Amino acid sequence: MLKKIPHAARLILCPSEPGAEPPLRLRLSALTQDSVKALRGARGQIAAVILRDGKPRAFDARCPHMGAPLETGRCVSGDLICPWHGYRFSGESGALLENPNHAVMKTLRLPSASFDPELKPNYRLREYPLTITDGWIVLA
Amino acid sequence: MRHTFEVIYEIDCTVGEAVAAYLDAEHYMFLHHSYTPRYEALWRDGTKIAILQAWQAGPLTMGNSCTTEYQPPSRFLNYDIKPVPAWLPSIHHLVKTRTDLHYYASEDGQRTVSHLTVTLDMPWFMWPLRKLIEARLTRLKIEKDQEDVDMITRSQRTFGRGNLSHYFRKDIFLLHKDVFLAHFGPATAAHDGTG
Numbered sequence: 377m378l379k380k381i382p383h384a385a386r387l388i389l390c391p392s393e394p395g396a397e398p399p400l401r402l403r404l405s406a407l408t409q410d411s412v413k414a415l416r417g418a419r420g421q422i423a424a425v426i427l428r429d430g431k432p433r434a435f436d437a438r439c440p441h442m443g444a445p446l447e448t449g450r451c452v453s454g455d456l457i458c459p460w461h462g463y464r465f466s467g468e469s470g471a472l473l474e475n476p477n478h479a480v481m482k483t484l485r486l487p488s489a490s491f492d493p494e495l496k497p498n499y500r501l502r503e504y505p506l507t508i509t510d511g512w513i514v515l516a
Numbered sequence: 517m518r519h520t521f522e523v524i525y526e527i528d529c530t531v532g533e534a535v536a537a538y539l540d541a542e543h544y545m546f547l548h549h550s551y552t553p554r555y556e557a558l559w560r561d562g563t564k565i566a567i568l569q570a571w572q573a574g575p576l577t578m579g580n581s582c583t584t585e586y587q588p589p590s591r592f593l594n595y596d597i598k599p600v601p602a603w604l605p606s607i608h609h610l611v612k613t614r615t616d617l618h619y620y621a622s623e624d625g626q627r628t629v630s631h632l633t634v635t636l637d638m639p640w641f642m643w644p645l646r647k648l649i650e651a652r653l654t655r656l657k658i659e660k661d662q663e664d665v666d667m668i669t670r671s672q673r674t675f676g677r678g679n680l681s682h683y684f685r686k687d688i689f690l691l692h693k694d695v696f697l698a699h700f701g702p703a704t705a706a707h708d709g710t711g
Binding site: 377378386387388389390391392438441442443444445458459460461462475477480481483484485488489490491492493495496497 | 524525526527528540541542543545546547555556557558559560565622627630658661662665666667669670671673674675682684685686687688689690691693694697701
């Protein structure tokens with residue numbers, strides 16, 4: 377949102393207000409095949425929770441590429457999709473599987489002194505252990 | 517007839533961060549999905565790129581082509597905007613739009629000024645609509661920048677304010693990356709905070 381600096385004729389485009397904090401526990405039944413839910417751990421860590429092969433999995437919600445909030449991403453076939461750049465992370469291992477821009481931006485992704493299109497970042501999401509009690513998921 | 521207007525505000529980041537976010541084209545189709553569902557480069561010539569931004573309407577792909585030019589270190593021009601396909605009824609048949617976006621440090625050096633100048637060349641019968649077009653383009657600019665500001669702010673929390681080192685990796689793509697690094701790379705004053 378645009379905010380005016382007091383006593384100055386300047387406008388600042390401020391970041392959006394932060395949303396509500398993710399819950400400390402999550403109903404297992406709230407997870408569907410394609411959903412991504414946010415969950416907060418006791419130490420304040422935020423996880424993106426998905427269903428993979430019918431089992432809930434929790435990964436660090438901060439994308440290692442640019443820091444995107446993965447809990448606002450998508451889940452496709454049990455993999456986690458980053459909302460900022462579309463990077464696809466395995467819902468099994470947390471490893472980066474695919475950067476969809478490889479194909480889309482082929483004409484621009486040319487080798488140069490500072491960029492090698494053949495290199496693939498070795499990003500891997502940290503997985504958090506979960507406990508499930510009475511149908512509630514909690515970060516262990 | 518020519519109508520020119522400016523959209524000026526500050527964003528809480530360094531000039532290098534603002535430029536990097538602009539050149540990080542991989543986020544256009546995802547973070548800005550509602551504005552740019554499809555992004556395709558048609559040709560490239562130095563720091564000029566012709567792009568197609570398109571939308572799918574059933575079997576029909578429609579959108580705009582545009583030439584975008586990076587004038588280092590921190591200026592971006594957009595011009596030659598045409599509807600695709602060419603027979604598509606579009607305001608771009610009547611109004612020639614040119615934008616000039618310049619990022620520079622604010623007076624106190626704490627923020628970056630985003631200074632957009634828009635030039636609209638239009639026929640006389642469109643003149644009464646100029647303020648309407650201005651309001652629409654201004655709103656669009658602010659909405660898209662809001663998404664970028666949220667991205668930059670969160671990246672700052674992850675990597676530290678002004679830290680661009682995550683862009684320097686050889687496996688990370690930026691438009692015109694060699695040119696960008698010549699101005700904001702590890703060997704420059706902009707990177708060590710003295711510039």
